[in-house]
Amino acid sequence: MSVAENIAREAGQDFIRDIVRADLASGQHKTVVTRFPPEPNGYLHIGHAKSICLNFGIAEEFDGHCNLRYDDTNPTKEDQEYIDAIERDVRWLGFDWGSHLYHASDYFEQLYAWAEELIRAGEAYIDDQSQEQMRATRGTLTEPGTNSPFRERSVEENLDLFRRMRAGEFPNGARVLRAKIDMTSGNINLRDPVLYRILHAEHPRTGKAWCIYPSYDFAHGQSDAIERITHSLCTLEFEDHRPLYNWLLDNLPVPSHPHQYEFARLNLTHTILSKRVLTELVRGGHVSGWDDPRMPTLAGLRRRGVPPAAIREFVKRIGVAKANSVVDAAMLDFAIREHLNKIAQRRMAVLRPLKVVIENYPEGKSEDLEAVNHPDDAAAGTRHIRFGREFYVERDDFMENPPKKFFRLSPGAEVRLRYAYFITCREVVKNGAGEVVELRCVYDPATKGGNAPDGRKVKATLHWVSARDSLPAEVRLYNPLFTRPDPDPGNFAAQVDPNALEVLADARVEPALAELKPGEAVQFERQGYFCLDPDSAAKRLVFNRTVGLRDTWAKVSVAKVAAGS
RNA sequence: UGGGGCGUAGCCAAGUGGUAAGGCAGCGGAUUUUGAUUCCGCCAUUCGGAGGUUCGAAUCCUCCCGCCCCAGCCA
Numbered sequence: 001m002s003v004a005e006n007i008a009r010e011a012g013q014d015f016i017r018d019i020v021r022a023d024l025a026s027g028q029h030k031t032v033v034t035r036f037p038p039e040p041n042g043y044l045h046i047g048h049a050k051s052i053c054l055n056f057g058i059a060e061e062f063d064g065h066c067n068l069r070y071d072d073t074n075p076t077k078e079d080q081e082y083i084d085a086i087e088r089d090v091r092w093l094g095f096d097w098g099s100h101l102y103h104a105s106d107y108f109e110q111l112y113a114w115a116e117e118l119i120r121a122g123e124a125y126i127d128d129q130s131q132e133q134m135r136a137t138r139g140t141l142t143e144p145g146t147n148s149p150f151r152e153r154s155v156e157e158n159l160d161l162f163r164r165m166r167a168g169e170f171p172n173g174a175r176v177l178r179a180k181i182d183m184t185s186g187n188i189n190l191r192d193p194v195l196y197r198i199l200h201a202e203h204p205r206t207g208k209a210w211c212i213y214p215s216y217d218f219a220h221g222q223s224d225a226i227e228r229i230t231h232s233l234c235t236l237e238f239e240d241h242r243p244l245y246n247w248l249l250d251n252l253p254v255p256s257h258p259h260q261y262e263f264a265r266l267n268l269t270h271t272i273l274s275k276r277v278l279t280e281l282v283r284g285g286h287v288s289g290w291d292d293p294r295m296p297t298l299a300g301l302r303r304r305g306v307p308p309a310a311i312r313e314f315v316k317r318i319g320v321a322k323a324n325s326v327v328d329a330a331m332l333d334f335a336i337r338e339h340l341n342k343i344a345q346r347r348m349a350v351l352r353p354l355k356v357v358i359e360n361y362p363e364g365k366s367e368d369l370e371a372v373n374h375p376d377d378a379a380a381g382t383r384h385i386r387f388g389r390e391f392y393v394e395r396d397d398f399m400e401n402p403p404k405k406f407f408r409l410s411p412g413a414e415v416r417l418r419y420a421y422f423i424t425c426r427e428v429v430k431n432g433a434g435e436v437v438e439l440r441c442v443y444d445p446a447t448k449g450g451n452a453p454d455g456r457k458v459k460a461t462l463h464w465v466s467a468r469d470s471l472p473a474e475v476r477l478y479n480p481l482f483t484r485p486d487p488d489p490g491n492f493a494a495q496v497d498p499n500a501l502e503v504l505a506d507a508r509v510e511p512a513l514a515e516l517k518p519g520e521a522v523q524f525e526r527q528g529y530f531c532l533d534p535d536s537a538a539k540r541l542v543f544n545r546t547v548g549l550r551d552t553w554a555k556v557s558v559a560k561v562a563a564g565s
Numbered sequence: 566u567g568g569g570g571c572g573u574a575g576c577c578a579a580g581u582g583g584u585a586a587g588g589c590a591g592c593g594g595a596u597u598u599u600g601a602u603u604c605c606g607c608c609a610u611u612c613g614g615a616g617g618u619u620c621g622a623a624u625c626c627u628c629c630c631g632c633c634c635c636a637g638c639c640a
Contacts, residue, residue, distance in 0.1 A: 013579070013580095014578095014579095037640095038640095039639085039640050041639090041640080071640065073639095073640080074639060074640075076639090077639075077640090127638095131637085131638060134638080135636075135637090138636055139567090139636070140567085140636055141566080141567055141568080141635070141636060142566045142567045142568095143566095143567080143636095144567085145636085172638085173638065175638095176638050178638095185567095185568080186567045186568035186569085187567090187568050187569070187635080188567090188568075188635055188636050189568095189635075190568095191636085194637085194638050196638085197638035198638080199638080213638095215637095215638075215639085215640090216639070216640050217640095220640085236569095236570070236571085236633080236634065237633090237634055237635080237640095238634095238640090239569055239570060239634075239635090240568075240569055240570090240634070240635050241635095242569090243569090262570085264571085264633095269576085275640090317577075317578090317587095317588060317589080318577055318578080318588090318589095319577065319578050319579085319588095320578095321571095321577090321578070321579095322570070322571060323570095323571055323572070323577095323578090323633095324570095324571070324572095324632075324633050324634090325576080325577060325578090326576075326577090327576070327577055327589090328575085328576045328577075328589065328590070330576085330589060330590060331576075331577070331588080331589050331590085333589095334588090334589060334590090335589095337601090337602095341601080341602060346599080375597090375598095375599080375601090375602075376602070376603085405600095407600070408600090416598060417598095418598060418599075419598075449598090450598045451598075458598090459600090460600075461597095461598045461599065461600095462599095463599075523599085523601085525599050525601085526599045526600085526601070527599090527601095528601095549599075549600095549601050549602090550600090550601065550602090551600075551601085552600050552601090553600045554600090556600080
């Protein structure tokens with residue numbers, strides 16, 4: 001097997017790659033050219049990641065190239081902010097369009113010329129009907145439409161009107177250019193679709209040069225043809241547009257005839273992948289912004305600490321097919337953990353501190369202990385952590401009246417402090433309200449490092465931080481934006497989980513964390529993977545939880561509560 | 566009810582006439598100074614349903630059922 005074949009096989013099998021492979025094998029195409037064509041009207045989300053990985057991935061695997069093309073045909077919805085964000089996010093995901101950056105707006109002049117040709121050929125006409133009239137004469141899903149009274153205008157009149165539309169003589173909505181196809185077609189896209197509309201709006205790139213703009217259908221296929229795209233990949237809802245896509249390419253003197261193929265868009269449980277909804281989430285203040293770590297946007301995932309490689313791996317695992325589906329968010333979590341487990345160094349941090357005093361540890365004494373940075377990677381080295389008489393453990397690691405199978409601290413129980421000593425809880429100190437505020441314990445000096453010379457075992461190892469040397473920090477925990485796995489896009493606001501963000505303001509972390517670099521992933525042992533949030537400052541560390549560790553105990557304890565034990 | 570698609574395990578998904586890959590989740594068990602990781606094992610006699618063709622059908626044919634998309638001068 002050749003290297004290229006190996007790579008292609010590695011890349012996985014899906015019906016689109018099968019088509020590409022077949023086209024290359026048959027000589028139908030010598031090279032493959034794809035494109036990722038976002039409209040700059042919002043931020044990219046993980047659904048786009050599927051498309052990006054598909055388009056750029058295929059180009060890479062088959063030694064072709066992929067264009068980044070902005071489908072910027074509707075200036076009323078587009079913005080430079082989105083253009084910048086899209087480039088940043090595609091790059092971050094790990095893809096490079098090289099010099100192949102294009103815009104549908106680059107082709108406005110050519111598109112206009114083709115529209116005139118269509119008019120000259122008698123294949124398009126100017127319709128003066130109002131939007132309401134057009135809707136009324138378009139027919140319904142089951143009834144055919146009827147021809148516009150303006151359908152038989154002369155070529156001369158159509159040309160004159162179209163030029164005057166361009167010249168700005170008419171207000172928005174006064175007239176449109178329509179293709180003359182078939183008002184009785186079962187496919188509504190073929191019932192004389194609108195090709196150009198009047199929009200007196202400033203375009204982020206062409207400014208005020210135009211007041212008429214091509215529709216998606218008139219721009220997309222021709223842009224593909226201009227760029228000599230070989231495989232134009234889009235989502236299922238465009239299947240009905242393919243006949244129109246082909247009609248236009250067949251009726252215009254385009255330089256190439258690309259083919260459109262459709263695949264199912266990504267859906268994920270516990271979130272909504274719709275630009276409309278995400279935009280409303282931001283504008284309605286339900287989240288802090290497009291990069292809120294609860295958002296499924298690439299910017300949000302990045303801020304949460306999700307590595308781009310994990311997203312690419314996730315996309316690879318979910319495959320590409322035509323069946324509508326909803327992928328379990330647990331699959332994304334798995335891909336994130338899998339990657340982070342390999343690269344993240346381990347540190348100790350106590351999210352909800354509970355003070356512990358070792359009564360038989362000399363007052364004022366302290367010692368340095370060695371801790372490994374990564375259990376499976378000796379090259380990651382070690383660091384020193386300071387142990388003393390007083391430190392903090394996780395509140396959840398202590399229970400005064402533990403249920404069966406609770407291995408952690410409780411009165412009389414002995415546990416290991418990671419890298420330090422075995423300790424036994426002797427006394428529980430409570431405040432006036434009856435809340436546990438401190439634990440008085442004793443340690444076994446012979447267990448230094450965490451092993452007992454007499455071979456006795458302990459069932460739990462706890463993480464901890466020194467009371468004197470640890471640093472205060474804020475830790476932000478993120479849960480799914482929606483509690484229910486299948487939130488309703490029509491009623492999303494009411495379904496946003498108010499507890500999706502949980503802020504722990506009094507966490508304590510080991511001093512080494514002060515050196516963590518922005519964007520660097522770290523594992524807080526026994527808790528999960530974290531990263532520094534941009535809100536973090538030298539005096540005030542702020543961490544985001546990217547994803548928690550698998551937690552078998554949490555499942556067991558929840559089951560116990562449910563069972564009433 | 567017109568047109569276009571899609572139904573393989575709880576979820577994603579291979580499979581294209583030769584006797585149901587893989588992953589996630591789940592469940593057991595081993596190892597473990599993270600209840601993590603790792604490792605091992607289990608998890609569809611059946612492919613939306615019913616007929617038919619065939620030595621042989623998830624794959625071919627017929628009918629039926631279910632789900633998704635389309636009636637923007639959005640993309």
